[in-house]
Amino acid sequence: MQAIPLVATTRGYPDSGNVIENVHAGSVAVVDTQGRLLWSAGDPNYPTFTRSALKPFQALPFILADGPARFGLTRDEVALLCASHSGEDIHLQGVSSILNKIGLDPAHLECGCAVPLHYEFVGQPAPQDRAWTPMHHNCSGKHSGFLAWCRLHGKPTGGYVERGHPLQQAIRATLADTVGLPAESMPTGIDGCSAPNYAMPLQKLAHLYARLAQGAADPQLGAAMGILEEAMTARPDMVSGENRTDLHWMTAGGGDWVAKIGADAVQAIGVRSAGIGIAIKIADGNSRALHPAVYAVLDQLGLLDDARRAQLERYRQPSIKNARGTVAGDIRTMFTLNRAA
Template identity: 40%
Template sequence: MLVEETRASVVDNVHLGHIAVVNADGTLLYQYGDPNYMTYGRSALKPMQALPIVETGAAEHFSFSDADLAICCASHSGEERHRSRVRAILSQIGKDGHDLECGVTDPVNKTSHEELIRSGQQADPVCNCCSGVHAGMLATAVYLGENTQGYTHADHPVQQRVAEAVADVVGLQLKDIHTGLDGCDIPTYYMPLKHLAWGFARLARPKGLSASRANAIERIVSAMDRRPDMVTEKNIYSAKLIRAFQGRILAKEGAKGVFCLFDREREIGIALKIADGGAEPIPSVVNEILHQLGIGTKGPLEELTSYDREGIKNAPGHIVGYMEPKFKLVRA
């Protein structure tokens, strides 16, 4: 059990899950639950999935800015600045929203969704929270002269490059990774939680990777550090975490209870999976992990104390209960 969710001082729900803390060598340092728990990495893998955008030369050829690369790693909220940036990338590569194969969803951001409705516009693939990574993948196909149709398919050169990059960074053989389809129709990768954590440790320090891959990692991570506003909505916990630590920590959430981060100073990666797939307990769990590891407790983490024991609010805004972390990390 990771968290007890209380209401009126009694336990209303419990949330089970698993944690792995790994260094850049791949050594498991701390755990809770099962560090070998198998899970899809989902959107937490986007910084790795974006590496071929730099490695192929597409980013340099199309003069991608930090904002461009950050949106290519994003689970954005569909705000106008996000949609405009994706459209700018598509314009740079001679494509438009109809070329994206991520499907149509409404903007996640409620205000942006309402503005879209009031303007008489309809949602299109650019509104999808994954449109940035799709635009980046398209850019590699355009740059290399490949067929852009079907770029989401596992056997397309675009996805073959992505799969190789992900496997390399997380320290697994490609043949040993099971793949499924993510919500936006690109492959997602099923692996032990500790390898997700190792991948994030290597984003902090690319130990054991080629010089070209290490350079690509530095370019991607720097872009996300400099433009967290492009990676997600500014009031999302992961964005607050990045801002509070000012480049020391980079965090990326995935769907269904996946959350990963690295600490550049300690050169460690942390991966978390909420077993029921819910996202609500994640901020309290991550804060507690950082407290137990002594990361930022006298400084950055003080800006996020509201998440230590996060209040649960009802529709009128009254606090009716709390998320109560109930775990203790164990040395591996």
């Protein structure tokens, strides 16, 4: 199977109608808590680098070792371990608190420096007179958790992002066991924050989120999944930030949905009450196509009532505006989910 057209962008005038200008292909997989395919579009086994959608599962070795309790991490700080945060004050304070509790400082973070995502998502220019540090990188929460695992196990903090480091070996082994794949079958790549990232069939990513949404009821990981799910759904603002999609999806879900985006147009969502996991990948990595696709999947699965539609309307069929603010077209979906045989 192959990716199929999921989303189109259009251009035109109100009095003459819009014409399709670009088409973005992709794939969708919807599975139950046993990993059985329920619905799909395109290729449900599309090989997908998980990117930041992997973050809760990169935190698993630390959670399974009772790391949060050993260092006194709060629920909000656990949420940061799973975050692609916006570098807002609450995020920076949380990362600083984690580092203080493990006896390290920002110089130990190996994620690199980056302009906080906050400015992009609130539509403000980033200050030109600021020196950004690794704390501002959207992955600094995850990396503080990496360092915490090293401190917990007495392993070197230098080079913790290298594939051969004991931390990364533990993550790879735990992930392979959790997802039910041989470790050697998961292709490895370097993520934007320099840590190893893994590719897997889209259906497998959906299964991870179906299980994450069940929290402590997961038969394999129980309490550890519960800690991660509770933190993410209780503090979606720590997982993402102002005007961010994961904040909006999880807020609309009212604690029932756990969501995590990944770079290059990956989205995973688990829905506890429905017992399902959803994974979506836009093949060309264009995130503007991703969000209407997510809305369409949620709608086609019957998960959007009137209140949720109103909350998420911005993603249904977003307008495309030019530099003057004139509406020049829109972004619209063009697929229907297929029920698995």
